[in-house]
Amino acid sequence: DAGVTQSPTHLIKTRGQQVTLRCSPKSGHDTVSWYQQALGQGPQFIFQYYEEEERQRGNFPDRFSGHQFPNYSSELNVNALLLGDSALYLCASSLVGEQFFGPGTRLTVL
Amino acid sequence: KQEVTQIPAALSVPEGENLVLNCSFTDSAIYNLQWFRQDPGKGLTSLLLIQSSQREQTSGRLNASLDKSSGRSTLYIAASQPGDSATYLCAVSSHNQGGKLIFGQGTELSVKP
DSSP, X not given: OOOOEEEOSEEEEOXXXXXXXXXXXXXXXXXXXXXXXXXXXXOEEEEEEETTEEEEEXXXXXXXXXXXXXXXXXXXXXXXXXXXXXXXXXXXXXXXSOOEEOOOEEEEEO | OOOEEEEOSEEEEETTOOEEEEEEESOOOEEEXXXXXXXXXXXXXXXXXEXXXXXXXXXXXXXXXXXXXXXXXXXXXXXXXXXGOEEEEEEEEEGGGTTOEEEOOOEEEEEEO
C-alpha cells in the first residue's frame, strides 16, 4: 500500500498564475480532504470531497476549487495566486474516522 | 467555534526524560481526537486516534489521554530519544463538521543527546 501520494513535491509560481495540485488517496479510502499549512502554523482545512462532491468547505475564497474523480483521486486548483498562498498543501484521505496524510506539496509564489 | 490550543509551543528535554504535551479544545462535542507528528517540511504522521467514547490509547512509548468534559488531551512520551524530535500536532473532529480536522499550532519538541 503506497499510502497517500501527492504531486508535485515542490512548485514555484508567480503572482496571478494558476496552479493544480494532485492527490491519490490510500487504497480503499473514499474521502479526500485538503489543508493549507503556513510556516509555523497548524494546518487549516480547505475542503473535503466525498463521492465526487464537495461535502464541506473551510474559510477559503472561491479562488480555491477542487475536484474528485471516480477513482477517488483529487485535484486542488488555485487561481489568481497571491504571495500569501505560499504554503505546504496537504492532502488527507479517510474511510471512517482516522485521517492519513500525504507528504504535501510546497508551493512558493513569487 | 471550535478552537484548539497546544502548550507549550516549544520544549527541549535531555534524552531519556519522560514528557507530557498538552492539548485543549473549547467545544467538548467532538467525534475523535488525533495526535500527529510532523518532521520539518514533511507531511503528518498519525500517532494515535482516540474516539470520543475512549479515555486513552497507547502505542509503544506513547500514551494519549482524553478528557472530553474538561476539553483536554495529553500525549505522554516515555524515555524520550533524539529521534522523537519533531513537531507534535493535535487535531479534533466534531460531529457537526463531518471529517474536518481542527488543528492546534503544535509543540516543537527537541530531545538532546
